[in-house]
Structure formats: structure tokens, C-alpha cells
Amino acid sequence: MRDRVGAGCIVGKRTYNERHTPCYAYKLTSRQALALLAQIHSHLRTYRRVRAAIALDRYIALTPRNGKYKVETLRLRNEFERELLATGPGPRSKG
Numbered sequence: 001m002r003d004r005v006g007a008g009c010i011v012g013k014r015t016y017n018e019r020h021t022p023c024y025a026y027k028l029t030s031r032q033a034l035a036l037l038a039q040i041h042s043h044l045r046t047y048r049r050v051r052a053a054i055a056l057d058r059y060i061a062l063t064p065r066n067g068k069y070k071v072e073t074l075r076l077r078n079e080f081e082r083e084l085l086a087t088g089p090g091p092r093s094k095g
Contacts, residue, residue: 005039007032034059050087054080
């Protein structure tokens with residue numbers, strides 16, 4: 001997977017019991033995750049496609065790299081999160 005996407009890392013998970021087999025997870029974060037989402041966006045169906053479009057359109061503009069939000073940016077970020085999570089399956093869906 002990592003070779004195909006070109007980003008991310010493989011993380012080993014801790015086993016707490018010696019009889020359990022070690023397992024691994026593929027981890028993508030932040031802008032790497034957005035790059036992958038941009039690649040697969042056209043293949044998504046239902047509300048997931050709508051959520052992906054919202055995230056791709058506005059996430060970078062509303063997320064400062066240093067994590068420090070101005071008052072207006074924080075207000076817009078909260079609206080973005082509400083809209084993103086309101087778009088979902090079932091009767092509450094807008095998308």
C-alpha cells in the first residue's frame with residue numbers, strides 16, 4: 001500500500017499477551033491523507049463523496065500549520081466541522 005500511495009508509514013501495534021500475533025496498521029495523517037482522498041474521491045459513493053468534497057475544498061484554508069487559530073478562523077473552522085459531520089447517512093443527511 002505504501003508503495004502505491006507514496007506516503008504514510010507502517011506502524012506496529014503492541015501486543016499485551018504473548019500468545020497474540022503482532023499486527024500492523026497503515027497510518028496517513030494531515031496533508032498526506034488529503035492527497036490520498038483527492039485520488040480516491042471520484043470512486044466514493046453516497047454521503048462519503050459529499051464529505052470528501054467538503055474536506056478537500058476547505059480543510060487546508062481553515063487549518064493553520066502552527067495550530068493557533070484566530071477568532072474568525074476558529075469560528076469558520078467550527079462551522080466547517082458542523083457542516084462536515086451533519087452530512088451523513090440517513091434522514092438527517094443534506095447530501
